[in-house]
Amino acid sequence: DSGVTQTPKHLITATGQRVTLRCSPRSGDLSVYWYQQSLDQGLQFLIQYYNGEERAKGNILERFSAQQFPDLHSELNLSSLELGDSALYFCASSVAPSSGYEQYFGPGTRLTVT
Amino acid sequence: GQQVMQIPQYQHVQEGEDFTTYCNSSTTLSNIQWYKQRPGGHPVFLIQLVKSGEVKKQKRLTFQFGEAKKNSSLHITATQTTDVGTYFCAGRVDSNYQLIWGAGTKLIIKP
Numbered sequence: 001d002s003g004v005t006q007t008p009k010h011l012i013t014a015t016g017q018r019v020t021l022r023c024s025p026r027s028g029d030l031s032v033y034w035y036q037q038s039l040d041q042g043l044q045f046l047i048q049y050y051n052g053e054e055r056a057k058g059n060i061l062e063r064f065s066a067q068q069f070p071d072l073h074s075e076l077n078l079s080s081l082e083l084g085d086s087a088l089y090f091c092a093s094s095v096a097p098s099s100g101y102e103q104y105f106g107p108g109t110r111l112t113v114t
Numbered sequence: 115g116q117q118v119m120q121i122p123q124y125q126h127v128q129e130g131e132d133f134t135t136y137c138n139s140s141t142t143l144s145n146i147q148w149y150k151q152r153p154g155g156h157p158v159f160l161i162q163l164v165k166s167g168e169v170k171k172q173k174r175l176t177f178q179f180g181e182a183k184k185n186s187s188l189h190i191t192a193t194q195t196t197d198v199g200t201y202f203c204a205g206r207v208d209s210n211y212q213l214i215w216g217a218g219t220k221l222i223i224k225p
Contacts, residue, residue: 002156002158040220041217042202042215042216042217042218043157043202043215043218045212045213045215048212056212090156090157092157102147102159102162103147103157103159103213104159105156105157105158106156107155107156108156
C-alpha cells in the first residue's frame with residue numbers, strides 16, 4: 001500500500017459526459033501528479049500540482065483540467081469524453097516540488113467510455 | 115523535445131534466463147529512477163541512480179547509470195515468475211526538474 005488513494009476504482013460512462021477522478025496523496029506529500037495509461041501503453045504525464053499550485057503540464061488535453069485543494073487532495077476533471085479517453089488514470093505523490101524525486105502511485109481509476 | 119528511449123518494448127524469456135532493459139536519453143540526466151508495474155497493478159519505485167557510472171544491486175537486479183549520465187540499464191539475473199511486469203525508467207532533467215518517462219519494457223516469462 002503506497003498510501004495514495006484514488007476513487008473511484010472503476011468508472012463507466014458514455015461519450016460526451018464529464019467525470020471527476022479524485023486522489024488523496026500520502027500524508028506529508030505536497031506534490032500530486034496525474035498520469036494516463038492506455039491499454040498496454042506507457043505512462044503519459046498529464047499535470048502536476050504542488051501545494052495547491054499548478055507546477056508542470058504535460059500532454060493534457062484542453063477538455064481535461066485538474067486542481068489541488070487546501071487539504072492537498074486533487075481532482076482530475078475529464079469532459080466531453082471520447083472513446084479514446086478510455087484508460088487507466090494514475091495519481092502519484094511526492095514530497096518535493098519537482099518530479100525528480102521518488103513518486104508513490106495510487107491504485108488508479110479505470111475509465112471506460114462507451 | 116527531450117526523450118528517454120527504452121528498449122526493447124517486450125522481452126520473452128524462459129524462467130531462469132537473464133533480462134535486460136536499456137534507457138537512452140537525448141540529454142544529460144541529473145538522475146534516473148526505475149519503476150516496476152506488475153500486471154494489473156500500479157508503478158512501484160525500485161531505485162534511483164544519481165552519480166555518473168553508478169551501479170546498484172538489489173538481490174538479482176543490477177542497475178547502472180552511464181558515465182555520461184545519458185543511459186541506464188536494468189539487468190535481472192535468473193528471472194523468476196515474480197519478476198513479470200513492465201519496467202519503466204524515468205530520467206530527471208535539470209533544466210525543468212521534470213521526469214521524462216521511458217515507454218517501458220514488458221518482461222514475459224515463456225510457459
